[in-house]
Amino acid sequence: MVLPNLKISLVIFSLFFLILFPVLDFPLIVYSDSTEEVHALLKWKTSLQNHDKGSLLPSWTLNNATKISPCAWFGIHCNHVGRVNSINLTNVGLKGTLHDFSFSSFPHLAYLDLQVNQIFGIIPPQIGNISKLKYLDLSSNSFSGTIPPQIGNLSMLKFLYLSANQFSGRIPPQIGHLSYIEALHLFKNQLSGPIPHEVGGLSSLNELALTSNFLKGSIPPSLGNLTNLAILYLHNNSLSGSIPSEIGNLKSLSSLALGNNKLCGSIPLFLGNLTNLDTLYLRNNSFSSSIPSEIGNLKSLSILELGENRLNGSIPLSLGNLTNLDTLYLYTNSLSGSIPSEIGNLKSLSGLELADNELSSSIPHYLGNLTNLAAFYLYKNSLSGSIPSEIGNLKSLSNLDLSENKLSGSIPHSLGNLTNLAILYLHSNTLLGSIPREIGNLKSLFELQLGDNKLSNSISHSLGNLTHMTLLALYDNALSGVIPEELGNLVKLTMLTLSDNQLQGSIPNLRNLTNLIRLRLNRNHLTCNISESFGIHPKLTFIDLSHNNFYGQISSDWGKCPNLGTFDVSVNNIIGSLPPEIGDSSQLHVIDLSANHIIGKIPSEIGKLSSLIKLILRRNQLFGQLPSELGSLIQLEYLDLSSNRLSNSIPRSLGNLVKLHYLNLSTNQFIQEIPIKLEKLIHLSELDLSHNFLGKEIPSQICNMRSLEMLNLSHNNLSDFIPRCFEEMNGLLYIDISYNELHGPIPNSTAFSDALMEALQGNEGLCGDIKGFQSCKASKSHKPASRKIWVVIVFPLLGTVALLISLIALFFIFRRRKNALQTLQSSPRGTRGFLSVLTFEGKIVYEEIIRQRMVLMMSTALEKVDKEVYTKLIYLLEKSLQSRNFIRHSQVR
Numbered sequence: 106m107v108l109p110n111l112k113i114s115l116v117i118f119s120l121f122f123l124i125l126f127p128v129l130d131f132p133l134i135v136y137s138d139s140t141e142e143v144h145a146l147l148k149w150k151t152s153l154q155n156h157d158k159g160s161l162l163p164s165w166t167l168n169n170a171t172k173i174s175p176c177a178w179f180g181i182h183c184n185h186v187g188r189v190n191s192i193n194l195t196n197v198g199l200k201g202t203l204h205d206f207s208f209s210s211f212p213h214l215a216y217l218d219l220q221v222n223q224i225f226g227i228i229p230p231q232i233g234n235i236s237k238l239k240y241l242d243l244s245s246n247s248f249s250g251t252i253p254p255q256i257g258n259l260s261m262l263k264f265l266y267l268s269a270n271q272f273s274g275r276i277p278p279q280i281g282h283l284s285y286i287e288a289l290h291l292f293k294n295q296l297s298g299p300i301p302h303e304v305g306g307l308s309s310l311n312e313l314a315l316t317s318n319f320l321k322g323s324i325p326p327s328l329g330n331l332t333n334l335a336i337l338y339l340h341n342n343s344l345s346g347s348i349p350s351e352i353g354n355l356k357s358l359s360s361l362a363l364g365n366n367k368l369c370g371s372i373p374l375f376l377g378n379l380t381n382l383d384t385l386y387l388r389n390n391s392f393s394s395s396i397p398s399e400i401g402n403l404k405s406l407s408i409l410e411l412g413e414n415r416l417n418g419s420i421p422l423s424l425g426n427l428t429n430l431d432t433l434y435l436y437t438n439s440l441s442g443s444i445p446s447e448i449g450n451l452k453s454l455s456g457l458e459l460a461d462n463e464l465s466s467s468i469p470h471y472l473g474n475l476t477n478l479a480a481f482y483l484y485k486n487s488l489s490g491s492i493p494s495e496i497g498n499l500k501s502l503s504n505l506d507l508s509e510n511k512l513s514g515s516i517p518h519s520l521g522n523l524t525n526l527a528i529l530y531l532h533s534n535t536l537l538g539s540i541p542r543e544i545g546n547l548k549s550l551f552e553l554q555l556g557d558n559k560l561s562n563s564i565s566h567s568l569g570n571l572t573h574m575t576l577l578a579l580y581d582n583a584l585s586g587v588i589p590e591e592l593g594n595l596v597k598l599t600m601l602t603l604s605d606n607q608l609q610g611s612i613p614n615l616r617n618l619t620n621l622i623r624l625r626l627n628r629n630h631l632t633c634n635i636s637e638s639f640g641i642h643p644k645l646t647f648i649d650l651s652h653n654n655f656y657g658q659i660s661s662d663w664g665k666c667p668n669l670g671t672f673d674v675s676v677n678n679i680i681g682s683l684p685p686e687i688g689d690s691s692q693l694h695v696i697d698l699s700a701n702h703i704i705g706k707i708p709s710e711i712g713k714l715s716s717l718i719k720l721i722l723r724r725n726q727l728f729g730q731l732p733s734e735l736g737s738l739i740q741l742e743y744l745d746l747s748s749n750r751l752s753n754s755i756p757r758s759l760g761n762l763v764k765l766h767y768l769n770l771s772t773n774q775f776i777q778e779i780p781i782k783l784e785k786l787i788h789l790s791e792l793d794l795s796h797n798f799l800g801k802e803i804p805s806q807i808c809n810m811r812s813l814e815m816l817n818l819s820h821n822n823l824s825d826f827i828p829r830c831f832e833e834m835n836g837l838l839y840i841d842i843s844y845n846e847l848h849g850p851i852p853n854s855t856a857f858s859d860a861l862m863e864a865l866q867g868n869e870g871l872c873g874d875i876k877g878f879q880s881c882k883a884s885k886s887h888k889p890a891s892r893k894i895w896v897v898i899v900f901p902l903l904g905t906v907a908l909l910i911s912l913i914a915l916f917f918i919f920r921r922r923k924n925a926l927q928t929l930q931s932s933p934r935g936t937r938g939f940l941s942v943l944t945f946e947g948k949i950v951y952e953e954i955i956r957q958r959m960v961l962m963m964s965t966a967l968e969k970v971d972k973e974v975y976t977k978l979i980y981l982l983e984k985s986l987q988s989r990n991f992i993r994h995s996q997v998r
Contacts, residue, residue, distance in 0.1 A: 139174040142189050143167070145210035146175055153201035161198065184213055191216035195242075202226035209234045220266065221245040233258035242266040244290065249273065252291075257282040268314065269293040276315075278303045285309055292316035292338065300339075302327045310334055316362070317341040324363075329354040340364040340386060348373050355379065362386035364410065369393070372411070377402040388434065389413040396435075398423040405429060412436040412458065419443075420459075425450045436482065437461040449474050460506065461485040468507070473498040480504040484530065487511055492531075497522040506530040508554065513537065516555075521546040530554040532578065540579075542567040549573065556580035556602065563587070564603075569594050580625065581605040588612050588631075596620065604628050604649065616640030623647040627673070635679065636660040644668055651675040651697065658682075659698070664689035671695040675721065679703055688713040697721040699745070704728070707746075712737040719743040723769070727751060736761040745769040747793065752776070755794075760785040771817065772796040779818075784809040791815040795841065798822055803847075805830050812836060816856075819843040819864070827852055827871075843867045850881045 150156050150165050164179045176183035182191035190213045199222040208214075208231045215237050225247040232241075233255030239262060248270040256265070257279025263286060272294040280289070281303025288311060289304075296318040304313070305327020313334060320342040328337070329351020335358060344366040352361075353375030360383060361376075368390040376385065377399025385406060392414040400409070401423025407430060416438040424433070425447025433454060440462040448457070449471035457478060464486040472481075473495025481502060488510040496505070497519025503526060512534040520529070521543025527550060536558040544553070545567025552575060553568075560582040568577070569591020577595070580602045587610035588603065595601075598618050604625040611633035612626065621642050627649040634657035635650065645666050655677040663672065664686030671694060679701040687696075688710030695718060703725040711720075712734025718741060728750040735744075736758025742765060752774040759768070760782030766789055775797040783792075784806035792813060799821040807816075808830035819841045826849035827842065837856040841864040848870020851857050857865070862877045872881040 139176075139187060141210050143173060143175050145207040146178070146181070146189075149203075149206045152205035153199055155198065155200050162194075182216075188213040190214060190237075193218045194222070195219070196221035198222065199224055203229055203232075208232050211235060212237065214238055215261075216240045218242040219246065223247060225249065227251075228253050228256075230255040232256065235259065237261055239285075240264045243270070245269040247271060251275070252277055252280075252296075254279040256280060259283065260285070262286055263309075264288045266290045267294070271295055273297065275299075276301055276304075276320075280304065281306045283307060288312040290314040292318070294318050296320060298322070300325050300328075300344075304328065305330045307331065308333065312336040314338040315342070320344060322346075324349055324352070324368075326351045328352065331355065333357055335381075336360045338362045340366065342366050344368060346370075348376075350375060352376075353378055356381065358382060359405075360384040360386075364388040364390065366390055371395075372397055372400075372416075374399050376400065379403065380405065382406055384408040386410045387414070391415055393417070395419075396421050396424075396440075400424065401426045403427065407431045407453075410434040412438070414438055416440060420445050420448070422447050424448065427451065428453065430454055432456040434458045435462070439463055441465065443467075444469050444472070446471055448472065451475065452477065454478055455501075456480045458482040459486070464488060466490075468493055468496075468512075470495045472496070475499065477501055482506045483510065484508040485510075489513065491515070492517050492520075492536075494519045496520065499523065500525065502526055503549075504528045507534070509533040511535065515539075516541055516544075516560075518543045520544065523547060525549055528552045532556040532558065534558055536560060538562075540565045540568070544568065545570040547571065552576040554578045556582065558582055560584060564589055564592075564608075566591050568592065571595065572597065574598060575620075576600045578602040579606070583607060585609070590614075593617060599623070599644070601625070612638050614638060619643060621645050625649045626653065627651040629653055631655065635674065635677075641665045642669075646692075647671045649673040650677065653677055655679065659684055659687070659703075661686035663687060666690060668692050670716075673697040675699040675701070677701055682706075683708050683711070685710040687711065690714065691716065693717055695719040698725065700724040702726060706730075707732055707735075707751075709734045711735070714738060715740065717741055721745045722749070723747040725749055730754075731756050731759075733758045735759060738762060739764065741765055743767045747771040747773070749773055754778075755780050755783075755799075757782045759783060762786065764788060766790045766812070769793040770797070775799055777801075779804055779807070779823075781806045783807065786810055788812050793817040794821070795819040796821075800824065802826070803828055803842075808834055810834075815839040817841040818845070819867075821845050823847060826850070831857070840864060847871060851875055851878065 146165060150162055155161055162179055174187055175181045175189060176187060180192060180194040181189055184190040189211055192214065193216065195218050199219065202225060204226060214235050217238060217240065220242045223246065227250035228248060230253045232253065238259050241262060244266045249272065251274035252267065252272055254277040257277065260282065262283050265286060268290045273296065275298035276291065276296055278301040281301065286307050287309050292314045297320065299322030300315065300320055302325040305325055308330065310331050311333055314336065316338045321344060323346035324339065324344055326349040329349065332354065334355050337358060340362040345368065347370035348363065348368065350373065356379065358379050359381050362384065364386045369392065371394035372387065372392050374397050377397065380403060382403050383405055386408065388410045393416065395418030396411065396416055398421045401421060404426065406427050409430060409432065412434045417440065419442035420435065420440055422445050425445065428450065430451050431453055436458045441464065443466035444459065444464060446469055449469065452475065454475050455477050460482040465488065467490030468483065468488055470493040473493060476499060478499050479501050481504065484506045489512065491514030492507060492512055494517040497517060500522065502523050505526060508530040513536065515538035516531065516536055518541045521541060524547065526547050529550060532554040538560065539562040540555065540560060542565045545565060550571050551573055556578045557580065561584065563586030564579065564584055566589045569589060572595065574595050575597050577598060584606040585608065588608055590613045593613040593615060596617055597620055599620050599622040601621065602625040604627045606629055609630040612631055615638055619642060622644050623646065630653065632654040635655040636657040641662050643666065646668050647670060651673045655674065656679065658681030659679060661684040663669065664684065669690045670692050673695065675697045679698065681703065682705030683703060685708040688708065693714050694716055699721045705727065706729040707727055709732040712732065717738050720741060723745045726749065730753040731751055733756045736756060739761060741762045744765060744767065747769045750773065754777040755770065755775050757780045760780060763785055765786050768789060771793045776799065778801040779794065779799055781804050787810060789810050790812050795817040800823065802825035803818065803823055805828040808828060813834060814836055815838065823845040824847065827847055829852055831852040832854045834854065837854065840856045840860055843864055844867030847868040851871055851873030858875060865871065872879045874880060
């Protein structure tokens with residue numbers, strides 16, 4: 106019995122020893138192992154960029170290390186033996202890397218959560234040494250590089266969250282070794298390549314989220330093996346191909362999100378077997394064919410998004426079975442037919458978007474039963490008929506968009522019941538009648554779009570009650586009367602568009618609308634002093650008051666609108682000069698003041714508008730020289746200063762406007778030559794310098810404008826030859842050089858050969874192979890023939906004439922001496938002067954008779970001679986006789 110008792114004693118002692126030994130030995134183990142963990146944590150803290158800030162992990166000090174243990178530190182948890190098994194430092198502002206984090210110092214670590222910090226760099230491969238890790242969350246940081254394949258060594262891992270970082274490269278196939286993994290979140294990174302088929306081996310996986318990466322290739326059929334999968338998020342990638350049939354095996358699936366990819370084919374029928382589906386998200390792919398009626402079997406479905414595909418056919422009636430449906434988005438497809446009445450059964454529906462399809466017929470009145478509806482979008486269809494008054498029953502509605510259809514009739518007064526409505530878009534229909542005053546009851550309304558209809562009568566004063574309104578668009582209707590003064594109370598307005606109506610009278614005081622960003626009142630019959638209705642609008646970027654009857658001067662206050670980008674007051678009755686302060690609006694991109702009565706010079710301060718793209722000042726009364734500062738507008742693409750009284754030379758600085766594609770300086774008083782520096786305008790497509798006083802030749806450098814398509818130089822004083830380089834301007838389509846002083850050959854190019862006669866006329870010296878002009882070859886061959894005629898005919902005739910003149914001269918000299926002698930001998934002294942004059946005059950008459958006979962003889966001889974030669978010959982003969990008469994007169998004197 107002793108032996109057995111001894112055995113029992115030994116057994117009891119052994120058990121006691123086994124229990125007591127760890128306790129007795131514990132202080133020594135804790136001391137050595139905790140010291141290593143403490144120093145590892147402190148070393149990592151020191152490596153962080155913001156470690157010196159007192160607010161970062163203040164408890165992490167040796168002073169607070171009880172028995173040299175970190176277990177009491179913030180974010181640190183230990184197991185029952187005092188070893189660190191959990192680190193949770195979520196969203197504490199850590200900034201640094203994991204390079205100095207000693208993973209091997211934490212062999213008992215099971216939980217590591219560093220999400221929502223500013224940790225960057227790579228994940229060190231040593232992370233694979235934490236063999237007991239079950240939970241790893243590094244999401245919402247700035248990690249980069251590839252996911253280390255050593256992650257696959259964490260064989261105990263159940264939850265891996267690496268989302269919202271900057272990881273790149275491929276998903277390592279070693280992830281397939283994580284046989285216990287239940288949640289794998291890699292979304293919002295820059296991962297590329299295909300989804301590794303090894304993922305299909307993670308049989309315990311419950312959540313797979315690879316959303317928002319650059320993954321491509323097809324969906325691996327192996328995913329069909331994940332029978333425990335409840336969430337499959339693959340949206341926002343570049344996945345292609347069809348949905349594999351194996352996905353139909355995922356009977357536990359509750360959320361399937363494959364949207365925003367490049368998937369194609371038809372929506373598979375087997376999706377109707379996934380009866381646990383709560384969310385089906387397939388939007389923005391290339392799915393075609395019709396929506397399968399089997400979708401109607403998914404009775405648990407609350408979200409169905411099939412928008413932005415290529416689906417056609419009608420909306421399945423079976424969708425009316427989805428009584429739990431909260432969201433139904435079928436927008437931007439090619440669905441046709443009418444809206445099925447079964448949609449009226451979806452009483453839980455809060456979002457219905459059927460926009461941008463080809464739906465027809467009328468809006469069903471039973472949609473008024475969907476009293477939980479908050480967003481209702483039917484825009485861009487072919488719906489017709491009137492807006493059903495039952496829409497006014499949707500008291501929960503906040504967004505209603507029925508725009509861009511063929512709706513007619515009047516706007517129902519019942520819409521005034523939708524007191525929660527924030528957005529009401531009814532534009533681009535054919536709605537008639539007045540704007541109901543009940544619209545003024547919609548106190549929550551932010552945006553009201555009624556433009557592009559056939560609404561008439563005056564604007565309701567009740568709109569002034571909508572004090573939360575930020576957008577009011579009533580453009581392109583037949584609204585008349587005055588703009589209500591109450592609109593001046595809408596101080597939150599950022600956009601006001603009343604253009605293309607028949608509004609008249611003055612506009613309300615808009616000085617209080619300091620939040621205005623865009624204002625369009627163009628194309629009405631408004632009349633008021635433009636300088637009195639507006640103030641300083643610091644947020645204004647766009648204003649169009651064109652085609653009205655506004656008068657007064659442009660206020661210098663416009664220069665105090667720092668964000669103004671477009672300023673259009675064209676076709677009004679504006680007077681006065683351009684204020685120099687306009688140069689202070691540094692963000693101006695477009696100025697159009699055309700067709701007004703603006704006078705004076707263009708201020709040089711306009712050169713400060715470095716962002717200006719379009720400047721139109723045509724049809725005013727501007728005068729003087731163009732300021733050279735215009736050459737500073739290097740962003741300018743469109744410049745029209747035509748139909749003014751601008752004078753002097755065209756500034757050479759315009760050659761700096763290298764982005765210019767349209768330049769019109771026509772109908773002014775510019776003089777001197779066309780500046781050679783305009784050759785730098787290589788993007789210019791249209792140049793009009795017509796109706797000026799420009800002179801000298803057309804510079805050949807104009808041919809460097811290779812983009813030129815239209816050129817008008819008509820009605821100037823240009824002379825000399827047309828540059829032959831025009832023949833190389835293949836892009837030139839239209840040219841007008843009429844009414845100048847050009848001569849020589851017309852260039853052989855399409856622009857000239859296709860030009861109308863009117864575009865070339867008024868230049869007497871032009872020639873070429875164009876209808877209405879003399880051939881240049883004929884002109885050249887005519888000159889040698891003329892020379893031959895001069896040699897053969899003219900010179901012998903001139904010799905004969907010279908001989909006759911000599912004989913006549915000798916004859917008259919002889920007769921003169923003889924008569925003079927007789928006169929001296931027989932005449933009394935007192936009558937000599939009278940008789941000599943009579944004799945002289947008689948000789949002149951006689952010689953004139955002789956000259957006329959000679960001319961007649963010559964004309965007869967030259968009947969067949971060229972007209973030009975004949976004229977020159979007569980001219981020489983007359984000069985000869987005049988010379989002889991001059992000699993005779995000298996002798997008489």
